[in-house]
Amino acid sequence: MTKAFVTGAGGFIGSTLVDRLLAEGHQVVGYDNFSTGRMEFLAKALEHKNFRLVKADVLDPFALSEAIRGSEVVWHLSANADVRFGLEHPRKDLEQNAIATSNVLEAMRHNNVRDILFSSTGSVYGEATIFPTPEDAPFPTQTSLYATSKLAGEGLISSYCEGYGFRGVVFRFVSMLGERYTHGHVFDFVKHLLKEPTRLPVLGDGTQRKSYLYVGDCVEAMLKVQSKMPDGFDVYNLGADEYCTVRDSIGWITSLMGLYPKLEFTGGDRGWVGDNPFIFLDTKKIRAQGWNNRLTIRRGVELTVSWLLDNRDVLEA
Amino acid sequence: MTKAFVTGAGGFIGSTLVDRLLAEGHQVVGYDNFSTGRMEFLAKALEHKNFRLVKADVLDPFALSEAIRGSEVVWHLSANADVRFGLEHPRKDLEQNAIATSNVLEAMRHNNVRDILFSSTGSVYGEATIFPTPEDAPFPTQTSLYATSKLAGEGLISSYCEGYGFRGVVFRFVSMLGERYTHGHVFDFVKHLLKEPTRLPVLGDGTQRKSYLYVGDCVEAMLKVQSKMPDGFDVYNLGADEYCTVRDSIGWITSLMGLYPKLEFTGGDRGWVGDNPFIFLDTKKIRAQGWNNRLTIRRGVELTVSWLLDNRDVLEA
Numbered sequence: 001m002t003k004a005f006v007t008g009a010g011g012f013i014g015s016t017l018v019d020r021l022l023a024e025g026h027q028v029v030g031y032d033n034f035s036t037g038r039m040e041f042l043a044k045a046l047e048h049k050n051f052r053l054v055k056a057d058v059l060d061p062f063a064l065s066e067a068i069r070g071s072e073v074v075w076h077l078s079a080n081a082d083v084r085f086g087l088e089h090p091r092k093d094l095e096q097n098a099i100a101t102s103n104v105l106e107a108m109r110h111n112n113v114r115d116i117l118f119s120s121t122g123s124v125y126g127e128a129t130i131f132p133t134p135e136d137a138p139f140p141t142q143t144s145l146y147a148t149s150k151l152a153g154e155g156l157i158s159s160y161c162e163g164y165g166f167r168g169v170v171f172r173f174v175s176m177l178g179e180r181y182t183h184g185h186v187f188d189f190v191k192h193l194l195k196e197p198t199r200l201p202v203l204g205d206g207t208q209r210k211s212y213l214y215v216g217d218c219v220e221a222m223l224k225v226q227s228k229m230p231d232g233f234d235v236y237n238l239g240a241d242e243y244c245t246v247r248d249s250i251g252w253i254t255s256l257m258g259l260y261p262k263l264e265f266t267g268g269d270r271g272w273v274g275d276n277p278f279i280f281l282d283t284k285k286i287r288a289q290g291w292n293n294r295l296t297i298r299r300g301v302e303l304t305v306s307w308l309l310d311n312r313d314v315l316e317a
Numbered sequence: 318m319t320k321a322f323v324t325g326a327g328g329f330i331g332s333t334l335v336d337r338l339l340a341e342g343h344q345v346v347g348y349d350n351f352s353t354g355r356m357e358f359l360a361k362a363l364e365h366k367n368f369r370l371v372k373a374d375v376l377d378p379f380a381l382s383e384a385i386r387g388s389e390v391v392w393h394l395s396a397n398a399d400v401r402f403g404l405e406h407p408r409k410d411l412e413q414n415a416i417a418t419s420n421v422l423e424a425m426r427h428n429n430v431r432d433i434l435f436s437s438t439g440s441v442y443g444e445a446t447i448f449p450t451p452e453d454a455p456f457p458t459q460t461s462l463y464a465t466s467k468l469a470g471e472g473l474i475s476s477y478c479e480g481y482g483f484r485g486v487v488f489r490f491v492s493m494l495g496e497r498y499t500h501g502h503v504f505d506f507v508k509h510l511l512k513e514p515t516r517l518p519v520l521g522d523g524t525q526r527k528s529y530l531y532v533g534d535c536v537e538a539m540l541k542v543q544s545k546m547p548d549g550f551d552v553y554n555l556g557a558d559e560y561c562t563v564r565d566s567i568g569w570i571t572s573l574m575g576l577y578p579k580l581e582f583t584g585g586d587r588g589w590v591g592d593n594p595f596i597f598l599d600t601k602k603i604r605a606q607g608w609n610n611r612l613t614i615r616r617g618v619e620l621t622v623s624w625l626l627d628n629r630d631v632l633e634a
Binding site: 086087090091094098099102105106109125126135136137138139140141142143144145147148149151152154155156158159160162163164233235 | 419
């Protein structure tokens with residue numbers, strides 16, 4: 001039993017982790033400003049005696065420091081997850097990912113909390129040259145403000161491990177799928193198809209390869225690593241050992257929805273400026289810890305579509 | 318002839334670059350808050366008709382934006398260079414290196430300036446496993462807040478190249494030596510020996526290996542790269558192809574000063590927490606551009622000692 005503190009508790013991955021931690025008997029303080037998190041994702045948690053919610057911002061050092069007091073393990077999952085529009089607000093990633101992580105670390109340091117687990121991203125590998133990409137891939141060039149700010153968060157954590165005796169783990173995620181999924185291409189496609197079932201605009205040429213992981217499998221991996229925290233700092237890729245193309249994914253989505261839309265590709269080999277054409281991570285390291293994903297990407301896409309169709313209010317939000 | 322904008326113009330490397338740019342016929346706007354920069358390093362520049370000084374802070378977006386207007390090339394050299402005491406003020410590196418770089422980039426974007434050259438550090442390689450360390454070394458773990466914040470600056474620049482069509486070059490420096498050198502081990506040793514010539518306390522065991530570059534050689538390398546800016550983003554290590562130990566360096570210093578102090582080592586294989594025991598960079602890439610350093614490390618140390626002995630007021634600052 002640990003006293004866990006979860007930032008981004010109202011988010012897709014955060015709320016899934018909160019439910020899982022409560023199910024395992026942990027005490028949980030959830031922290032979220034609900035700018036993108038959703039209170040209804042915490043409906044079940046809010047009924048649990050071991051859960052306490054703090055509605056506040058990670059950029060508020062005072063609220064953060066007060067809320068974190070007495071915790072033993074920090075799961076820092078809050079982030080600007082609006083990856084695609086980084087260029088429209090070039091300061092947002094730095095603030096919400098790098099500075100926010102600095103705030104979390106300072107709140108921990110001042111309250112003598114030493115264990116942190118952090119959600120980073122496979123996009124820190126930039127335009128990777130090795131596939132699947134291992135944790136010690138060649139030094140990458142950052143191509144997005146999002147990945148730059150996440151890598152800064154990683155570096156802050158490893159520096160606190162080196163300098164202040166923290167124990168830290170960084171998880172570099174592929175994209176996630178599953179219940180409570182609220183942004184990304186499956187979301188966009190389902191939303192569009194419900195409004196206009198006969199045609200589907202697709203960014204790029206549809207050949208972009210993507211690897212996904214089911215959110216439940218992701219949370220299992222994180223819990224496995226937390227149960228044996230390293231003495232200092234460690235990094236794990238989290239992903240499936242397979243990938244699909246955007247065209248594959250569209251096939252699974254439209255098949256499940258019983259639709260035959262005309263696909264309208266904008267062309268080019270990537271969706272937007274700074275998008276990685278291919279993120280496919282080497283997951284040997286996490287598998288050596290005894291973890292394996294249980295769901296295929298196809299099954300993850302299908303579960304996501306089913307959940308979206310059952311929760312259409314999310315699509316309207 | 319370019320219109321150059323130099324942040325950190327009053328610093329060790331900045332003022333050396335300013336003098337060199339003016340000598341080559343460029344127009345130069347120097348920008349410095351003089352928190353560590355020194356007005357006397359710009360004494361010669363201030364007499365030049367092509368030089369204009371703006372005394373302001375890179376954390377002031379308004380002053381920065383106004384000063385940068387009309388420039389063609391930005392040399393972003395200002396930094397928190399107080400590398401060693403990162404743990405005593407854990408927010409300073411993030412602010413003065415990462416956020417400051419974001420400010421410089423935003424000031425450029427809003428004023429349609431697209432070319433930037435940036436002073437990063439060989440310490441972004443963390444505890445390197447390959448020596449000499451090439452630009453595409455394995456993905457490092459950051460061990461200091463300083464290197465973390467410099468790497469964030471690198472990522473911001475490469476993201477602006479990718480997203481906004483900037484042209485950017487990052488230089489990863491070893492430590493520098495030469496005239497106007499105002500911090501680091503040669504400084505500390507000379508300062509101590511002038512006060513107390515018979516004994517010298519040394520952090521670590523003196524076996525720490527360090528590679529240095531003479532500041533004049535560094536500036537030549539930067540100018541060579543700037544004369545052929547890449548279309549997008551590029552990274553160059555800058556250093557000598559040799560290294561010395563702290564003991565070697567002490568020998569050269571004491572020999573030049575005619576002293577025979579008793580050396581008192583604190584022990585251990587590094588000077589301070591987060592210090593890299595060894596930074597030695599592979600410089601094949603910059604040498605392929607036709608650059609070579611002219612001064613050896615020994616000659617650089619000796620020039621530095623001579624300059625410090627001739628400018629003792631710097632030691633008292």
